[in-house]
Amino acid sequence: MTDPETLPVVIVGAGFSGLGMAIRLKQAGIHDFAILERASRVGGTWRENTYPGCACDVPSLLYSFSFAPNPNWSRIYSPASEIQAYLLRLVRNYDLERHIRFDSDLRGGRWNDSRGCWELATNHGPLNATVVISATGPLIEPSIPTLPGLDSFTGTVFHSSRWNHDHNLKGRQIAVIGTGASAIQFIPAVQRRAKHMTLFQRTAPWVLPKLDRSTGLLQREFLRRVPPLNHLLRGGVSAVAETYGLGLYVDQRLLLPMEALGRRHLRREVPDPELRHKLQPNFRLGCKRTLFSNTYYRALTRANVSVVTETIREVHANAIVTQDGTEHEVDTIVFGTGFKIPSGPAIERLLGRDGQTVLGNRASADIEAHLGTTFAGFPNLFMIVGPNTGLGHNSLLHMIESQIAYVRDAIKTMRALDLGAVEVSREAQRRSNRYIQRHSQNTVWLRGGCESWYLNADGKNTSLWPRSTFSYRWRTRRFDTDNYHLRPVSARVQRG
Ligand SMILES: Cc1cc2nc3c(=O)[nH]c(=O)nc-3n(C[C@H](O)[C@H](O)[C@H](O)COP(=O)(O)OP(=O)(O)OC[C@H]3O[C@@H](n4cnc5c(N)ncnc54)[C@H](O)[C@@H]3O)c2cc1C
DSSP: OOOOOEEEEEEEOOOOOHHHHHHHHHHTTOOOEEEESSSSOTTTHHHHHOHHHHHOOOOOOSSTTTTSSSSTTTTTSBBHHHHHHHHHHHHHHHHOOGGTTTTEEEEEEEEETTTTTTEEEEEEEEEEEEEEEEEEOSSSSSSSOOOTTGGGGGGGEEEGGOOOTTTTTTTTTTEEOOOOOOOOOHHHHHHHSSSSEEEESSSOEEEEEEOOOOOOOOHHHHOOOOOHHHHHHHHHHHHHHHHHHHHHTOGGGGGGGHHHHHHHHHHOOOOOHHHHHSOOOOOTTTOOEHHHHHHOOOHHHSSTTEEEEEEEEEEEEEEEETTTOOOOEEEEEEEOOHHHHHOOHHHHTETTOOOTTTTSOOOOOOOOOOOTTTTTTTTTTETTTOTTTTTTTHHHHHHHHHHHHHHHHHHHHHHHHTTTEEEHHHHHHHHHHHHHHHHHHHHHHHSSSOOTBBBBBSSOOOBBBOOOOOHHHHSSSSGGGGEEEEEEEEHHHHOO
16 A cells, blocks of 8 residues: 655645635745645635625725735625635635645544654545644534424525525525524525515624725725725724724723614614514623624514514424414525534544544533644644634634734744644643633623623633734744744654
């Protein structure tokens, strides 16, 4: 049997993180990497989510790479198709296709300490890698609640991230389950087509007006002709977002004006007091993701809509039954219920030096990393959008860019110092997490009176960075070798 192929660097996933990582490696003169992508196209989130109304919910100026600005966004908040087109352009402009192995699914792997490499299992067979960069996305595996009787439903069922475009919604009796960020985007389109739409709401989200509009030819032309303007505007918009962040993690009183705005939006859009009561959030703004829409509330006021706040008891062949015994007749169920968190092969299926996953024997959602990127016991493994790198107030791309720079510096350091392996120390990982948990204590996510996917079952923040994006950039500005066990290449050779 021939030995498996060995690659110096393997990136897993070709969404924003994987593609951005590849571009920055190439710009540093590092070309000996491959990207494994389980799908047959790039794009990740923006390939998978094609539901009507899908768009980013932070301004596009921030939702694009600072090193690849796009002056051509058609709206302040661009639709998914434009974001996907942007990613395809990156692949072309930076000649990335030759590095990507499509339809390649990372199924598992283990660290081989004596050989100093990751032995990976893919659907195409084994593959060895000195360094693995996991970029498999935070929101990729749909979460569908277990509803008794769902299997017996005879109609059509799908999740927002697997939209069934072959199923014509016109004239249907549609159940929408969930009121999160995706749901509020597709609900107005579903309501317009449905004979009747029943929205099953567990929690009423905060919904603020969306300052969205077409960018206009003049603005686009200006941005094309004066590129520094892009960076200037980006800085300005980011500063506004960071100011909102202060309310989330420094002093919740700063959220009061936005809560007033949310209440006013609800009052203006929903005249019926009974419906308004159902849609009034009962927790502090920001505790769950704050949503922006000019069409969501209005859609719920239409005659063909019912908003149901009773818990779902079971599903019948052609109906959803709530705890109060009411049967809601439906022929289509659309889940807008978000994603499994955390998930991905690096978390569930890569075994470190001790033969365990990063979760070890801890509860499934109690995950920790050093700066959200590296794990003690897992040499040469880096994770983009790892634990506590999510944000409640700004573009995730800011965090992704910080992580990309950190990982690139780690690889450059390994090469400059002739290191075979780098592994974060347990003490550094502990310190990193003490910092996160200390700063999480007074945040709206812990104190705001809601249950959210930001926290694990024990109420611990395992998802969000509880400070500004600038502070994260500062902490990841260089690869902090002091916090790592460094193993020279020769040590690997001697042991092998
Ligand atoms: C509907 C929606 C809207 C969003 N809007 C915003 C927004 O406005 N602002 C914001 O900051 N964030 C937003 N997000 C979060 C968004 O996920 C991130 O901003 C960003 O797209 C993450 O990029 P990524 O490359 O890390 O992950 P992804 O885009 O999820 O890409 C991961 C890639 O890894 C591949 N992959 C997964 N498992 C494997 C495997 N085992 N083997 C090989 N390949 C694998 C996947 O196929 C995928 O292509 C949104 C998310 C969703 C779902």
